[in-house]
Structure formats: structure tokens, C-alpha cells
Amino acid sequence: MANRKACLFAALYSLLIVASFIGSSESASCCMNYTKKKLPCKVVKGYTIQHINRSCDIDAIIFHLRGRFVCADPSKPWTMRVVNCVDERMRKFN
Template sequence: MASGKVCFMATLCSLVILSTFIGSTQSASCCLSYTSRRLPCQRLLGYTVQTINTSCDINAIIFHLRGRFVCADPSSIRT
């Protein structure tokens, strides 16, 4: 009987740890702040649009550069 409780508690703890890890990886892929510097157009490889949803707190334009990403405020983008 005691081994059943231990097994249940171990499974429960594993699920809590796993859900915490999954939640933190989702937020790691979101922009949390914006850059204020200008980016040279010739270095841009592409972009994606981030919208506010359950895992991202701000709207952003994510510019793809070689080896990194830069987040910009969509309301400050000039065309």
C-alpha cells in the first residue's frame, strides 16, 4: 500500500516538473522587450510576427539575423 502512494507521488511530481519545463520553454521563444536600435536591411534574413497569446505577453516583429533574433515594437516600424 505504501509503495503505491510513493509511486503515485513520484508520478505526480514528475508531471509537475515536466509541465513547468514545457511552460518555460514556450515563454523563452517569445519576445519580452524591444530593441531601440536600427537594423541594416542587408543583414535581415526574414521576419515573423508575434501576437499576444497565452504564452507571449507583447506584440512584436521578430527580425531574423544570422545567429540571432531581434524584437521590435510593431507600432514603431516605418515602411
């Protein structure tokens, strides 16, 4: 009986640890500030859009580069030029 309680306790404790990592990793994947450098379209492989939510404080365009991600301000004209360029490139391939 004590062995079953120990197993149940261990399982619940493990679940609690996993849940805490999932919650903290969500905020780690958020943009917290914007790049100051303008990116050329040719280095951008794709992008995602981040909206403000409970763990992300800013709206952002997350540009996907080879091996990394760069956060850009969606209100900047250069950001939207790169988004349009990537969209146009994707339309050509589809």
C-alpha cells in the same frame, strides 16, 4: 503496494515539474521590449510575428539573425521595410 504508490507519486511529480517548465518557457520566448537599432535587411534570415496573448504583452516582429533573435516594433516604418525585403527575397528563392 507501497512501492507502486511511490512510483506513481514520482511519475506525477515529474509530470508536474515538466509542465511548469513548459509554461515558463513560453513566456521566455516572448518579446518584452523592442530593439532601438534599425537592422539592415541583409543580416535578417527570416522573421515571425508575435501577437499579444496571455504570456506576451506586446505585438512584435521577431527577426531571425544568425544565432539570435531581435524584437522590433511592427508600427515602425523601418520594421515593415525589412519585413517586405525579407518577403521579396523569399519570393525569389521559391
